[in-house]
C-alpha cells in the first residue's frame with residue numbers, strides 16, 4: 001500500500017484507476033527513468049507472450065528501464081524519454097512487435113507528467129492480424145541459406161529478420177526462428193533498422209510542407 005500511495009502522489013495528471021483499467025499496455029517511469037508502475041494489461045501481455053513470472057519479478061518497481069531495453073536500442077529510447085521529460089512534449093512512436101503467427105504493430109505514446117516527475121508510457125495496439133493475411137514473404141528455416149561462416153545466424157534485434165548468405169544485403173522473415181530462436185543466433189541489427197534507431201536517431205522530425 002505504501003508504494004501505491006507514493007505512486008499516486010507522483011502520478012499527476014492521470015488517475016491510477018484509469019491506468020489500471022485500461023486495455024492499453026501502460027507503465028510509468030520516474031524522473032530517473034526507473035519503472036515506478038505497470039498496469040494489469042502490461043502483466044497480461046507479458047505472460048501471454050511467454051514471459052514467466054520470475055522474469056517479470058526482475059522488472060519490479062524501481063528497476064531502471066534501461067535494463068529492460070535491448071542494448072542496441074537503449075540509446076535511442078533513453079534519449080527520447082529524456083527529451084520528453086526535458087521539453088514536456090508528448091513523444092509518439094510506432095513499432096512492430098510480431099510473433100511468428102501474428103503481425104502486430106503498436107503506437108507508443110509517452111506523456112510527461114504534469115509535475116515533471118516522470119513519464120507515462122502507453123502502448124496501444126494499432127494492427128493485429130494473422131501473418132498469413134499480410135504480404136510478408138515467409139522463408140523456410142534452412143541453415144544452408146542463413147548459417148554464416150562464423151557459425152552463427154545473424155538476426156536483427158528489431159525487425160527479427162535474418163541475413164541471407166548468398167546476398168548479405170537481403171534480410172528475410174523466417175517465422176520458425178522467430179518462434180524458436182536458432183541455438184547459434186547472433187543478435188545484431190539490419191542496415192535499415194540501424195540507420196533509423198542508431199545512426200540518425202537524433203535528427204528531429206521537420207516536415208518540409210507541400
Ligand SMILES: [Zn+2]
Nearest residue numbers: 156159190193
Ligand atoms: Zn531490422
